[in-house]
Structure formats: C-alpha cells, structure tokens
Amino acid sequence: MPLGRTTLVLAGLAGLGVAAFLSVDELQAREGRPEPTAVAPSPEAEPGVEAAAMVAVEVEPRPELVAAAPAEPTPATDEDGSDDEDGSDDEVWVGPPELIEDCEQKLDDAGITWTASRLPVHETKGGITCGAPQVIRYQRGPGEISWGGKPQVTCGVGLALARLEAIVQEEAEAHFGRRVKRIKHMGTYNCREMANYPGWVSEHSYANAIDIKEFQLVGGTTISVLDHYTKSDEEPTTKKAKFLRRVARRLYDERVFSVVLTPSFDRAHRNHFHLDMARYLVDGI
Numbered sequence: 001m002p003l004g005r006t007t008l009v010l011a012g013l014a015g016l017g018v019a020a021f022l023s024v025d026e027l028q029a030r031e032g033r034p035e036p037t038a039v040a041p042s043p044e045a046e047p048g049v050e051a052a053a054m055v056a057v058e059v060e061p062r063p064e065l066v067a068a069a070p071a072e073p074t075p076a077t078d079e080d081g082s083d084d085e086d087g088s089d090d091e092v093w094v095g096p097p098e099l100i101e102d103c104e105q106k107l108d109d110a111g112i113t114w115t116a117s118r119l120p121v122h123e124t125k126g127g128i129t130c131g132a133p134q135v136i137r138y139q140r141g142p143g144e145i146s147w148g149g150k151p152q153v154t155c156g157v158g159l160a161l162a163r164l165e166a167i168v169q170e171e172a173e174a175h176f177g178r179r180v181k182r183i184k185h186m187g188t189y190n191c192r193e194m195a196n197y198p199g200w201v202s203e204h205s206y207a208n209a210i211d212i213k214e215f216q217l218v219g220g221t222t223i224s225v226l227d228h229y230t231k232s233d234e235e236p237t238t239k240k241a242k243f244l245r246r247v248a249r250r251l252y253d254e255r256v257f258s259v260v261l262t263p264s265f266d267r268a269h270r271n272h273f274h275l276d277m278a279r280y281l282v283d284g285i
C-alpha cells in the first residue's frame with residue numbers, strides 16, 4: 001500500500017481518546033517531517049537474543065512488574081529545531097508506553113502464563129530512548145500456542161498476544177478445521193530509530209512490538225507471510241492467503257494492535273507482520 005494512502009490516526013491510547021485523524025500529508029505538513037517512505041528494514045534479533053547494548057535482568061520468580069515511571073519520553077520535536085514555544089505540537093507520539101494499571105492481574109485474567117522481566121528505560125548515546133516500564137516474558141496464552149522462545153514484551157503487547165491467539169484459533173478453525181500449534185516470530189525488543197523516518201523511534205525500542213512470520217497448524221501445515229500473503233491490490237484466493245489477510249484485518253480492525261504492517265506496506269515487511277501498540281494507528285494491510 002502506498003504510504004500516501006495510508007492514514008495515520010493519532011489516538012491517545014492512554015485514555016486520552018482519539019486526538020486527531022491525519023493523512024500522512026497532513027501529518028508531514030504539521031510536523032515538518034519527511035515522508036516515511038519505509039519503515040526501517042528490520043535487522044531483527046532472533047528470538048531470545050537481546051540487543052548487545054541492553055542488559056536485561058530477569059527477575060525470578062515472578063515478583064511485581066517493575067512499575068517505575070518512564071524516563072522522559074522522546075518528544076515529537078520540531079525537525080527544524082524550533083523551540084516550539086507555542087506548544088501547539090507538544091503532543092508525544094513516540095515514547096515508552098504508559099503504565100497499565102493492575103497489569104499483573106490483567107495478564108492473569110487473560111489466561112497468560114508469564115514471568116516478570118526488565119528493560120530499564122534509558123537513553124542511548126544517539127539520543128534514542130529505549131526500554132519500557134512494564135516488561136514480561138510471555139510464555140503461554142489462552143490459545144495454547146507455542147511461541148519460539150519466550151517473547152520479551154510490554155504488558156500491553158502481552159495482553160494483545162492473548163487476544164491474537166483467540167483470533168488466530170478462530171480463523172484457523174474456520175479456514176482449515178484445525179488449530180494453530182506454533183507461531184514463529186522474528187523478535188520483539190530492538191533499540192533503534194526508524195532509518196527512513198528520522199525522529200521516529202521504532203516501537204521495537206520499547207519491546208512494544210513483535211514481528212510474526214509463520215503459523216503452524218496441528219498436523220504440520222505451515223502458513224508463511226513470505227510465501228502465502230496476498231498484497232492488498234489482489235483478492236486472496238487460497239485458504240492460506242485468506243487466513244493471513246483475515247487475521248491481519250482483524251488484528252487492526254478490532255484494535256488488538258494499533259499498527260499492523262504486512263507485505264502490502266513495503267518491502268521491509270515482505271516476510272512478516274509487524275504488530276505494535278504505538279500511540280498512533282497505521283493500517284498497513
């Protein structure tokens with residue numbers, strides 16, 4: 001999907017309500033940012049591999065999640081370096097996610113098996129803020145799906161993965177009469193900026209995103225984003241393509257994730273679904 005047709009919806013996901021609906025053109029006019037022609041190609045870590053710069057301290061057994069206030073989030077600063085004295089664009093779009101109240105309870109209520117983890121909020125030498133205040137290792141969800149490794153994600157993504165599992169199982173049963181037993185992902189935490197979109201930090205920097213590349217059904221059938229996804233300019237015709245389109249569509253339309261990027265979005269996403277919980281919405285299906 002050409003980005004010019006993509007609508008970014010700025011939504012205050014922290015209870016602020018929908019703040020504005022802007023096209024990318026309007027967005028750039030407002031913020032003076034270059035067009036995000038592509039999200040950075042994803043040099044994703046293999047599951048379980050942490051970025052070298054980050055010391056991730058596992059906390060065993062499961063105490064309360066670390067609920068320290070996040071460091072100053074990356075402000076939506078003016079690219080022209082202006083001081084922004086009128087405060088008209090002080091809205092923070094990109095930064096570590098807001099705390100989720102009673103997160104541990106919500107994870108338990110969602111039927112998730114998890115352990116507490118830590119990715120302390122910090123600023124890199126390059127001035128990028130990374131880490132998040134509530135981080136977990138997602139082990140097992142209500143859909144009884146096996147994930148490669150134990151994804152290290154924010155509480156918000158953990159809760160979203162439980163909803164994802166329910167959708168995936170519903171669609172697998174509808175399309176194949178079988179359930180999904182395993183999902184292969186390509187990583188979650190990765191402290192970096194979007195290479196082609198200066199000033200924007202990937203939600204991977206907060207472990208607030210996950211890249212999914214493959215679904216395996218009970219019985220062995222594999223459905224891969226690279227091999228079976230049909231881009232948005234064509235109707236999917238095979239069962240596998242219909243399954244993938246439907247899952248992506250529901251993940252966005254039901255607001256399981258606020259950003260859903262697929263091979264329709266750009267070449268960097270030709271082999272995976274990028275799913276994140278950013279404060280803005282992007283329909284990249």
Ligand SMILES: [Zn+2]
Nearest residue numbers: 209210211274
């Ligand atoms: Zn990604």
